[in-house]
Amino acid sequence: MPQPSGKSLILPVDPVAPDTRGPLDLYLPSTAGPAPCVLLVHGLYPEQPEVTPRFSNFYREYASHLAHRGLVAAIVDHDLTRGFFYQEALATVRDAVDLLRAAPETDEDTVGMWFFSGGGPLSYPFLIDPAPWLRAVELTYPVLPGADTPAWPPPEDAIAGISAVPTLLTLVENEIPDYIAGQRSFVAQASNAGVPLDVRTVAGVGHGFDATTDVPHARAAVTEGLDWMAAALKSPRSFGRM
Template sequence: MNQAPDLIVPTDLVDPLDPTDLVDPLDPTDLVDPLDPGGFDLYLPGHGGRPPVVVLVHGLFPEPPPVSPRRTPFFRAYAAQLASRGTAAVVLDHELTGGMRYPEASATLDRVLSAVRSSGEVDGDAVGVWFFSGGGPLAYPVLAAGHEWLRCVALTYPLLPTEDIPGWPSLSDALRGLGNTPVVLTLVENELPAFVAGQQALLAAPPPGLTTIDVPGAEHGFDTGPATEHGRAAVLRALDAVTGQLVGTP
């Protein structure tokens, strides 16, 4: 993964979502205060023990925003909703807040996953990873590695590379490593054209454990604005699908 970051995705595919504008996708959500073990925020459910954990991976931004994704109501709300369903949640910032630094972001994600799994606060053998938008390419190295501890993968309006890129796993590599691990894929009816091909490629070779959530009438980033009936239902279904794989049916 020593190639220039702009070889991972075309340089015009910058995530259109402004972190300063990201709002609670289920407005209102009862937010909770996370722990800060260093380098990421950890949200824990109230029942104690060592719960399974979901790591939330943000998308791509052209330059460092005034408010990092980790601190936005959007990711705080997703994390709080996961914690209310019995899983821990982790939110991290990575190098995609400074342009197309995919190799560096992948290394940061690996470090955080290792730190989370070794934490005594969570069950390191029951981990889900949830990728949003332009963070989608970061899924390929995680999936291709075939980790036994990976129990669920979620992809929300993801960017997924379709061409083989030197030094980066392909979609077929990712699917081989994924095996039967459940995948929760959220798609919008009015997707950005540049994101459609990768999503269709995944649907053309669907993994065995794929659950698809379609959001009629919605656009890319539907959950970053005021809640709608279809949007709220899709977010709730995705949350329940992910936590259902880790803690059982909500």
Template sequence: MTTAPDLIVPTEPLEPSPREGYDLYLPEQGGRRPVVVLVHGLFQEPPPVSPRRTPFFRAYAAQLARRGTAAVVLDHELTGGMRYPEAATTLGRVLEAVRAEDRVDPDAVAVWFFSGGGPLAYPLLAAGHGWLRCVALTYPLLPTDDIPGWPTLADAVRGLGATPLVLTLVEHELPGFGEGQQALLDAAPPGMTTVSVPSAQHGFDTGPGSDDHRAAVVQALDAVAGHLLAPTGATAAPAQG
């Protein structure tokens, strides 16, 4: 891909506040806001535009901010191949910094993983953080084999518990992705809901898109924001699809 991707949902741009290693998008509402941290996927070579700066992730972040949550887009080491341990360390460092932000509620955090960033969810979920209020996975790569030093799916599901999980799946997935996705479906975490996108391919949200594809993106955005903005102890209406 020679040009940076864009989101298929038309989005009014929102300028972020740049930080070391991430950008913070803030909603109009004042006070400490719940936050969604967007985690990009895997690139074998550095892309021409860092994921943090692409119209695609900037639009996702702006969409979330318009819904009343803060949003964060970070850069991590998966822009240089399968450097998962390093990327997990970077994600942990960014989460710590984000939770210390004056405008962020440190006890209301969602993390949204895309594509090849999916394996980074396992260490986060296995840790069982009390401040993790929602997890989202969009057409994720999920390990099925035991990897030395890396949590398993069982570890992740156990740590996740009943925390809401929003899983977006496409009908025409890439080879090698479907097995891990099916394993998660079979594990059936109690807080999991799915957004299924018929006729869609991996990366469907970069276009060209149909009305159904755009609706699926909006559905996932609403679900993630809804879980974060729901009163403590309440559960947002599940995503259907």
């Protein structure tokens, strides 16, 4: 297995060694018994990266933090590592969730999904008529496509699912300009629909801040995202089904 490399998360962590299960790397907590689990869904790489997400310090450190919070964290390399292959990436992510839920260390009925950057569109199919096992969704500086995206669900269908699944959207003040309109439209539609989308904006930072901007309030934002996921998965379900 390649050694981890690439950019690191700004929030230091005692690394957890991954347990490889085919295409999936699991980061296991020290506690015994089936635990809530989280799949980390990486973003888009227009060309094959030298270091894929499974072997990057960045995602491994996110997964280690989640494991230290008592969760099983998982990383998979999906098809967006080779360009704009969203349908193929969705199939890979669906298979990864099935593998994660089937692992004996996980509670198959308590699953979170955390989507980053260009992986944001992959959240829509999971939020539409969400499965009972989907207990939390995070979106970190995501691409959020509009209704005119060919062959993809419209945002309003995904937004409706937030009524059943707690969802945290983390935005950055200095976002990539092409992403801003989609993010603002998504937030506005959620507000108009009255769904409980939790939106937090990190001031003074840009896209990918969690690997590039090591300042106290940025570290705090990373901690809040990790703590939010742990709390959402460990708390009794409070959201009703639609």
